[in-house]
Amino acid sequence: MARCEICEKGQIKGHRISIxxxxxxxxxxxxxxxxxxxxxxxxxxxxxxSIYVCTRCMRSNKITRAI
Known part of the structure; x- marks a missing residue:
């Protein structure tokens, strides 16, 4: 499972409830x-x-991308 190496965001478990x-x-x-x-x-x-980064960290400029 990939996890963001900047903010440590990972997967969340829960229930899908029938409506x-x-x-x-x-x-x-x-x-x-x-x-x-x-x-x-x-x-x-x-x-x-090379690291795994979530798009929220990319958008908020918490990292400097290599060209």
């Missing part, structure tokens, strides 16, 4: 996975490294 019935008796297990991409970044010392 066709008035009783909340029908439940199915479900996983929500983060939108994680493998990109190359530049570290503080100038080295280029």
């Amino acid at each position: 066709n019935r008035s009783q909340v008796s029908r439940r199915a297990n479900r996983k929500w996975k983060p939108n994680v991409k493998k990109i190359k970044i530049v570290e503080d010392n100038g080295n280029v490294k």
